[in-house]
Amino acid sequence: MAGEHTIVFANDTGEFWTDERCYITELHNCAASPETSLALARVEAGVTTQLHSLAGVIERYIVRQGEGTLEVNGIKQKLVAGDQAVIPAGAPQRIENTGSVDLEFYCLCTPRFFPEAYVNLEQ
Template sequence: MAEDHKIVVANDKGEFWTDERCYITELHNTEASPEASLAVARVEVGVTTQLHSLTGVIERYIVRQGEGMLEVNGVRRKLMVGDQAVIPAQAPQRIENTGSVDLEFYCLCTPRFFPESYVNLEQ
């Protein structure tokens, strides 16, 4: 009988700092599942992430802690716990932690995030 599923062994990378000015914990990002990736981003109080876009990748933010001001294509919108945002591929984006605790949100990317898709728009 052919195997119709894949098991992905947990990575031991844990949370890591990025040049985007936030911490990332990758929950799911593997070649075995190229259609999507899932991570948790953590932005410290008062920090605004780097203005960037993702080439060919649609990103969704789902806020799980804190609050922030999301900017997409120059339009700013407040996000709070439970709020979700769908960010089109190639759209300039960044988020500012406007709250009193670390801002944490899930980042669901389709197709999966890969470093070559990241474009720094502050250079």
């Protein structure tokens, strides 16, 4: 006997601006799949996102376009299209778009991202 399955229908939220100083498109984040979420982040040229951490959530960046400098726990690393980074839960993080085009990257979170996990470290 096969297991249960769930269909998640497209939503109409589209891309939205965040206080983190980037645009987000939620691709997959629902109660039916609490173990993971997937979003597309877009950071404009010359912008550095807000220093923050995610409490209890491991985040993976998968760079789709552009280039930037990722800072995690005070350590900086250059990233370009195709690069990936695993950011431990609770680690201070931010990314700077160092290129001339929008920096786009997938954000894969486990467990799924929820707003209460976001900790602004610039306050």
